[in-house]
Amino acid sequence: MSVAEKMDSTTAAPGSAQRRTLQRVILPTDAQVDTVPLYVDAGSASGIRLREDDELARAPKLPEDKLHLFSSGGPTVHFDDIHSRRSMSIRAGEQVSYGTYFNAFPASYWRRWTDVRTVRLEITTSGAGTVTVSKSNARGSIQHVESSLVNGETTTVFDLTLVPFGDGGWYWFDLAAGHEGLTLVEAQWTAQEAEGAEQRAHGKVTLEITTMNKPDYCLNNARILAANPDALENVQEILIVDQGTKKVRDEEGFAEVSASLGGKLRVIDQGNLGGSGGFARGMYEAVENGSDYALLLDDDVVVEPESILRMLAFADHCKKPTIVGGHMFDLHNRSVLHTFGEVVDPHRIVPATPHADMDMRHDFSVANLRQTSWLHRRVDVDYNGWWMCMIPTAVIKDIGLSLPLFIKWDDAEYGLRARAAGYATVSLPGAAVWHVSWLDKDDMVGWQSYFHERNRLITTLIYSPYPKGGRVLRESVQADVKHLVSMQYFTEHGRLEALRDIFKGPEQLHGVLATKLPEINALRAQYADAQLKENVDDFPAPMLGRGPMGGTPMGLPLKKDLVSWGVKTVSRQLVKTPSPESAVRPQGVLAHRDSRWFRLAHYDSVVVTNAEGTGMSWYRRDPKLLRSMLAESARLHLRLAREWGELAERYRNSVAEITSMEAWKKTFDAHSVDGE
Incomplete structure (x- = not known):
């Protein structure tokens, strides 16, 4: 099949094999103005990363016609052009890119862990303009794939191979509007199910939230879920394990939210057994009610509900049962990525980043996905934090529930246990929550x-x-x-x-x-x-x-002086009496x-x-x-x-x-x- 073909949306071939949506293009809600760079950004598919003033002073001089690339007054996305979670307008003569965290397609992850080898990008537009598909490799080098002119109400289809994405890389598309403007109606990435077979069954999910005296956070996430019923289509049950003294049931608005979830919400009150006890209860109930997956969710987060659909589609296509987790953004600085993937340093048994190039405080409002090379290398992890993590019940039946640790190390231990039993964990780009970062805590x-x-x-x-x-x-x-x-x-x-x-x-x-x-x-x-x-x-x-x-605050002693400094300091503290x-x-x-x-x-x-x-x-x-x-x-x-x-x-x-x-x-x- 050709790399790209343009077809009218009403002319899909009859009798063609069924397809499953892997990832839909989504846009921020009205309450998420500060997250726009995670969904869509203006400009071309290439660019120069913005630099701080002191870095600019040391940088080589550029030709005058390139200086505008460093300007903070460049093109921006107009928030009022976003019509819905799936549709937006591009103004005449402007260009926007969907090569962003939530809308680029993480091709290398699908290539490594699933049986999918070809994906189809379907983009429905209204108006005149150009659709351009690009891809990257593990080094972050950007490559043009195909462009197509569009006019009127049109669905443009690109069939794209995943074969070259062994170590990393993404697919994405850009839209450029003609003189009359262009509207993105919707877009999605799909995969073809096996010829002659029924469509692959969607797994059933128990979504479990463990909470301890945070009923406001917990109810807010329940509201978000209720407002996105399509994300809950395959969620069999939403389970809140309430271990606190401030009960979610007593929170104002609970009855209305519960009713809006159509009978899917169940609250279990139990003594405070910590995060491991709450999440173990979620695992237990998922096995008992016949779910295929237990999706564990922290209470003090804001969830991107589309993550549920993406994680489920990915897990359903994995070659063998796989734990699929989401990333974490900073709740108080929502364009900042806090955790993209974690491993355990085997010599020290401490959490570590998978490779040295990773920037765990990366701000997408400063440098987008296309400008940040390390984000294009696939990151393989040992575990995923239980702020958002989906575990197949087949894995739970095989290796058990959480260790009874109350809090700390339960998620990391489970990932190591699963790996030892032959089950991988994948932290999936495009699936995430916003959570208070560790910088604001000292645990x-x-x-x-x-x-x-x-x-x-x-x-x-x-x-x-x-x-x-x-x-x-x-x-x-x-x-x-x-x-x-x-x-x-x-x-x-x-x-x-x-x-x-x-x-x-x-x-x-x-x-x-x-x-x-x-x-x-x-x-x-x-x-x-x-x-x-x-x-x-x-x-x-x-x-x-x-x-x-x-x-006056003092600095850290030099490494060569650290031992002698330590001996002297401890000796002083051991023998010298404090002043009265x-x-x-x-x-x-x-x-x-x-x-x-x-x-x-x-x-x-x-x-x-x-x-x-x-x-x-x-x-x-x-x-x-x-x-x-x-x-x-x-x-x-x-x-x-x-x-x-x-x-x-x-x-x-x-x-x-x-x-x-x-x-x-x-x-x-x-x-x-x-x-x-």
Whole structure:
């Protein structure tokens, strides 16, 4: 078949094989003005990335006829020309591109993971102009594929091969309007089902949202889903697992939203079993109700509902059962991509980016998809965050539900477990949510430190290919030292508790699922660094000029000096008694971004703002507490090193049992609320 053919929309060949829509071209809603660059942008299929002024000053001089490419006053998309989620007008003489995050076709992902080898692009337009199809390769080089003139009400069809997309690359199209303007009526990418066979059955989905005291976020996503009924066509059930005290059922407007979802919404109230307990319930219910997929969705997100259709189409075409996840954009800066794909560094057991070129704070309003070469290389991942992740129930039946970890590392562990069993995870471009970025949180301190430490060690014990977990034990000791010299004693208490609980084994994980967080929070009263106050004026006024270096923030020591600096700093904190006045007045106040361990280590007493900016705590140095906690850390890490092999075998052998449907059912039954 030719690369492109132009045909009237009413002349499709009778008796032709059925086709399935893989991806529709979509446009932002009226409430999403700040997301326009993710859907459509103005200009040609090539361009020069905008640069900051200081970079421009160092750049080679360009000919005057090229300087306009750096101008911020170039062509823009007119938001008032967007008619609906699928249709928009292009003004006379202007050009727009659909080579964007949500509307370019991620050809390399379909090429690698599915059985699709040819896709058809169908573009329906009204008016006169030009349709141009382009593609890219893994290096981001742009190649013209085909152009076609259009006039009147026309559907233009391009049949496109996926064969050259082994390592990366996208397809997309641009529209250029003639003198009278041009309207995009609709466009979609489709695939032909097998000749002589019935159309491939669409999988059935249980869409599950885990929530904890965020009923407003949760109900907002339910409204978004209700407003997009076509995205729910194959959703068998929308399940909200409510683990909070502020119930979604009690939120204003719940009854109306529930009614608008046509009986698909069900709420389960259960005790707070954390994210792993909520998502495990979603997996469990999806298996029980006969769904083909469990689509896990965080509560504090804004979802692009078209993602559901795209993920389902992709998963249905995968060569074998595959976990399909969506990407994450910054909820407070919606054109900024926060997570495009993650792997686990096997030597350190920490999340990492798949390759060094990736920019995890990429702003599409500054540089679009076509101008950003690293976005064209296919990214293969170890796992996908459970802010949006669709898991085939065939995988759940084979490898079990989530580990009972409460929060942290449950999604990464599941991806590693699935990979070990032969199931891949794909983070699919064009499927995404908006979520509060990690930059606005600091979950390495406070009560969450317990779960970070324990669950990272559990994951290491089960999956590390290196003796005694590679660098994990060494880094764990280093982290203890950093928290201790930073006067974060409540945080360190949680980390030490995590180490102790590792030795209790996997058998107790279900039993402490609902009790561990209350136990940790009950310790807050013992530690000054855990006492949060709203305003800096709630503390005594700081001593003028009495902080280290007069209160001027200090930088990180040079790498060659780090060991000697650390020994000197820890020694000082171990033996030198804090000044008496530091117990009654802080030496200074530090903003959260300045409260790095190598700065905090020089203070005896300082007030520190938390990551959210909602309050601050008074850190005060306690040499006696430092000595006892440092000794306990050394003792526990030495024991862990000695018993590593035995513990690793114990945890590995327990996975099938503690993630089974039967084990989780006992936990759900024990923590049911109101008979659920």
